[in-house]
Amino acid sequence: MKRIISVILSAVCVFSCFLLSGCGEKNNNALVYYLNFKPESAAVYEELAKKYEQEKGVKVKVVTAAANTYEQTLKSEIAKTDAPTIFQVNGPIGYEAWKDYCLDIKDSKFYSYLSDKSLAIKDDNGVYAVPYVVEGYGIIYNNAIMDKYFALKNRQSKINSMGEIKSFEALKTVVEDMTKHKKELGIDGVFASTSLSSGEDWRWQTHLLNIPLYYEYKKSEQDPTLSLLDAKEIAFKYEKNFKNIFDLYIENSVTSKTLLGSKSVADSMAEFALGKAAMVQNGNWAWSQISGVEGNTVKAENIKMLPIFTGIDGEEKQGICIGTENYLAINKNASEEKRKASLEFLDWLFSSETGKKYVTEKLGFISPFNTFKVGERPNDPLASEIDRYLKDDATETVPWIFTAFPSENFKKEVGSGLLDYVQGQADWDALKKTIIDKWKSERG
Amino acid sequence: MKAVKRYFPIFVMPTLIAFLIAFAVPFCLGLFLSFTEFRTVTDARFVGLENYIKIFTSDETFLNSLWFTVKFAVTTVVTINLFAFLLALLLTRNIFGTRLFRTVFFMPNLIGGIVLGYIWQLIINGVLFRFNYSITSDAQFGFWGLVILMNWQMIGYMMIIYIAGLSNVSTDVLEAAKVDGAGALTTLFKVTIPSVMPSITICLFLTITNAFKLFDQNLALTAGAPGGRTRMMALDIYETFYGSTGAEGIGQAKSVIFFLLVAAVSLTQLMLTRRKEVES
Structure with a gap:
């Protein structure tokens, strides 16, 4: 009896081993493995994969990394036998880290579609990563509240419309006067919360810091991003300007300074959507967040974007910040067949009718490819604002040079330095020192 | 006693394999990786004690x-x-x-x-x-x-x-x-x-x-x-x-x-x- 039982048990054991390994193999026949960076588009990519398999008969496997865990996921996935064939790097720094895995795609169709070839990441004579989406950020404002303010009889500022705000001085005057009249305007503060809780501070330590550093490297001979990439040290010449705008945000905020450390980006987008704040610094990706807030009072036609003015000479010609940190690369170590299939998939996604429709309508991307015609743009209010600034010849957009910031740790330290400053545990000079020192040590 | 010996692999193997995969191998690999510079666990480059020195200096x-x-x-x-x-x-x-x-x-x-x-x-x-x-x-x-x-x-x-x-x-x-x-x-x-x-x-x-x-x-x-x-x-x-x-x-x-x-x-x-x- 015992014997029979043990035979059965071992049979079950052996059988389950086969079963497990069998399951593992099933997924292996996907030729294209796309490791997706944007959790908000996970469902769309799944749908795309199905569509592609229907049309072309090639199986695409899509895995989405949870928010803020792309590096971790990529690190473990790429070491596997069944590694991602298409993955994302976040700019020149990301490329440095993954360059042993990036295939040279200078002869691919996918790269040939790129309208502005200078946007791609190049090394020696090769092209290793290509951006697939262009994004922009600035100060998003609710025009309905602004109109209400400009209609106030007892306002003190001499500025009569948003069009007249072309400098930090003007912005400051309006914002401070609005704070005085916040009861009449029905807002809790002009700016939505300056979210500084951990992982929620990227709007300041990355996006806002982009502006002073851009001006510091603007006049250099080569491209500012490349000079910043070479910079072993920064002078942080425009720290006063960084302070100007940051102070304006926190002094005229919905939330009192001591509580900012517990606010998230979602909190501040909700404040904006509910009409509690008139302005918020963020980018076009925030549209889905604004429109998704329950009971939101902001109408799409009232959502506009203003450049982030900091009081630097010549800023009346400054536009919003437009650039990308989303670059696609092909895994060099994948088999020839898989690499080819992956490039074909990207080619299909960004040039076929079905693919393009998904990109503009479902993913909501402004694509930097010449395969997209004028009408083929997402039509949400923030994307149209980016279009407006791109077409405006009077202003010059600010590129995203933060892709050359030394590391995640650098940004994190800047973020906690800002929090210390806001909470009064450190003064501005300490923060300035942190930024300069951390740059040096993280680059070194 | 004889029976126990004969079936020893069947009873011990599952646990042993699990122990090796989930503990012993990662532990040894981790120890080895601490002496290297690496991006993913498969492309390590030996650097000696440098990592340990950096912890206490920089x-x-x-x-x-x-x-x-x-x-x-x-x-x-x-x-x-x-x-x-x-x-x-x-x-x-x-x-x-x-x-x-x-x-x-x-x-x-x-x-x-x-x-x-x-x-x-x-x-x-x-x-x-x-x-x-x-x-x-x-x-x-x-x-x-x-x-x-x-x-x-x-x-x-x-x-x-x-x-x-x-x-x-x-x-x-x-x-x-x-x-x-x-x-x-x-x-x-x-x-x-x-x-x-x-x-x-x-x-x-x-x-x-x-x-x-x-x-x-x-x-x-x-x-x-x-x-x-x-x-x-x-x-x-x-x-x-x-x-x-x-x-x-x-x-x-x-x-x-x-x-x-x-x-x-x-x-x-x-x-x-x-x-x-x-x-x-």
């Missing part, structure tokens, strides 16, 4: 988090064991509803660390907001927040272990003490505590190791804010590993040091308390 965060962790460990080990033991004493008397209370006190242990962290963040912020503070306003808030959280989570578990120990104290000895005229306190310190020494060993071991390797709760409650001053060692290792490019080896070296430290502390503790255990 990285002040490790020592800061070590100090914070030690403070935290000392505080929680004392408070958790004290409260758990007192609760156990209380709930081994014949009071109405002891079973219900035991269950209630044990329940927090069933909730995962991340969830607990966020729940306590809400509670603590809810209180601090009234005074215009948040948990990140001061490192002290984060520290005590973590202490409260850990107490809330661990007391029930330790209490159960102490209850098991207390109900095994022989009534003969207790009665003998009573006959000899020992007071309640004397009985507690001279009879009860020495008899539950095995439970104390286990509880101290669990609380010390848990305090040192705390991660989820720390990540969810403060994530090191403000300024990394509430960052414990496990979180520091995690952030080193994923935060800066090319620092994976340093993170790995930190975790080797971390392992040695936790092993040394807990083994010393085991040795010390084992000596005090008595046969009753």
Whole structure:
């Protein structure tokens, strides 16, 4: 009896081993493995994969990394036998880290579609990563509240419309006067919360810091991003300007300074959507967040974007910040067949009718490819604002040079330095020192 | 006997394979990787002791988090064991509803660390907001927040272990003490505590190791804010590993040091308390 039982048990054991390994193999026949960076588009990519398999008969496997865990996921996935064939790097720094895995795609169709070839990441004579989406950020404002303010009889500022705000001085005057009249305007503060809780501070330590550093490297001979990439040290010449705008945000905020450390980006987008704040610094990706807030009072036609003015000479010609940190690369170590299939998939996604429709309508991307015609743009209010600034010849957009910031740790330290400053545990000079020192040590 | 020998592989193999895959191999690989510079675990380049040197020369965060962790460990080990033991004493008397209370006190242990962290963040912020503070306003808030959280989570578990120990104290000895005229306190310190020494060993071991390797709760409650001053060692290792490019080896070296430290502390503790255990 015992014997029979043990035979059965071992049979079950052996059988389950086969079963497990069998399951593992099933997924292996996907030729294209796309490791997706944007959790908000996970469902769309799944749908795309199905569509592609229907049309072309090639199986695409899509895995989405949870928010803020792309590096971790990529690190473990790429070491596997069944590694991602298409993955994302976040700019020149990301490329440095993954360059042993990036295939040279200078002869691919996918790269040939790129309208502005200078946007791609190049090394020696090769092209290793290509951006697939262009994004922009600035100060998003609710025009309905602004109109209400400009209609106030007892306002003190001499500025009569948003069009007249072309400098930090003007912005400051309006914002401070609005704070005085916040009861009449029905807002809790002009700016939505300056979210500084951990992982929620990227709007300041990355996006806002982009502006002073851009001006510091603007006049250099080569491209500012490349000079910043070479910079072993920064002078942080425009720290006063960084302070100007940051102070304006926190002094005229919905939330009192001591509580900012517990606010998230979602909190501040909700404040904006509910009409509690008139302005918020963020980018076009925030549209889905604004429109998704329950009971939101902001109408799409009232959502506009203003450049982030900091009081630097010549800023009346400054536009919003437009650039990308989303670059696609092909895994060099994948088999020839898989690499080819992956490039074909990207080619299909960004040039076929079905693919393009998904990109503009479902993913909501402004694509930097010449395969997209004028009408083929997402039509949400923030994307149209980016279009407006791109077409405006009077202003010059600010590129995203933060892709050359030394590391995640650098940004994190800047973020906690800002929090210390806001909470009064450190003064501005300490923060300035942190930024300069951390740059040096993280680059070194 | 013969049969046992013959079927030995069948019974041991599954566990052995699981042990090798999930523990032995990653451990050895981790040890090896701490001497290398690597991006993914398959492309390591040997650099010798460089990573270890860097931890103590160019990285002040490790020592800061070590100090914070030690403070935290000392505080929680004392408070958790004290409260758990007192609760156990209380709930081994014949009071109405002891079973219900035991269950209630044990329940927090069933909730995962991340969830607990966020729940306590809400509670603590809810209180601090009234005074215009948040948990990140001061490192002290984060520290005590973590202490409260850990107490809330661990007391029930330790209490159960102490209850098991207390109900095994022989009534003969207790009665003998009573006959000899020992007071309640004397009985507690001279009879009860020495008899539950095995439970104390286990509880101290669990609380010390848990305090040192705390991660989820720390990540969810403060994530090191403000300024990394509430960052414990496990979180520091995690952030080193994923935060800066090319620092994976340093993170790995930190975790080797971390392992040695936790092993040394807990083994010393085991040795010390084992000596005090008595046969009753």
